[in-house]
Amino acid sequence: AQSVTQPDIHITVSEGASLELRCNYSYGATPYLFWYVQSPGQGLQLLLKYFSGDTLVQGIKGFEAEFKRSQSSFNLRKPSVHWSDAAEYFCAVSGTYKYIFGTGTRLKVLA
C-alpha cells in the first residue's frame, strides 16, 4: 500500500539551530516527492520537489531535502532555523495527479 510516514508529530528547536524533519514512504515505483509548509491561516506552500536526477534538492526559504532510495526516505533539512519557520510541515508522495500526504510535523522555534 502507498503511504507516507512522518514519525515526529512535534519538534522543538532553538532559533539558529539546525533542523531535520523525517519522511519515509512506501510506493511501488519511483515516486515524485514533495515537502509543503502550512503556516497558520495560510494555504499549503510548496517548499521543494524531487522528480529525478540529483538526489539533493534545494527549495525555498533555505530548505533542502535528500532522496535516499535505499532507505525510502526524503528528509527535509535546514542549517539554521529562523523563528518564522515555525509551522506545520507535510511530506507527500505522488505517481500521477494524486498526492498521498503524511500526517505532518509541527515545528516550534524557541527564541
Added chain:
Amino acid sequence: GAGVSQSPRYKVTKRGQDVALRCDPISGHVSLYWYRQALGQGPEFLTYFNYEAQQDKSGLPNDRFSAERPEGSISTLTIQRTEQRDSAMYRCASSSPAETGGYGYTFGSGTRLTVV
C-alpha cells in the same frame, strides 16, 4: 487570479444542512483538485478535474459529496445532509498544463467547515 481562491474561509452549518464550497483556480490552470484535511491529519484526496471533466472521484467518501466544474474554471464541492464527521478543512488546488501529473500543485487557503 493570482492565487487559488476559496470561499467561504469559514463555514458553520447545522447538521442536516447542505453546503457548497467554492474554488476559483489560478487563471489558465486546467487541472483542479479537492482535498480534505481532518484535524491532526494530512490532506486526503477527494476528486480531480481536467478542464470540466471529472477524471477521478474515487476519494469522495459517499454519495452525499459531489463536485462540479461546469465551465472548466470555478469548481463547487457540495455536501448534502451534512454530518458532524464532515467537519474538516477542505482544500482546493490547481495546476497548469506543464504541471499536471503531480508536478506541483498550488493550494488555496482552504475552507474550514464545522458542522454543529
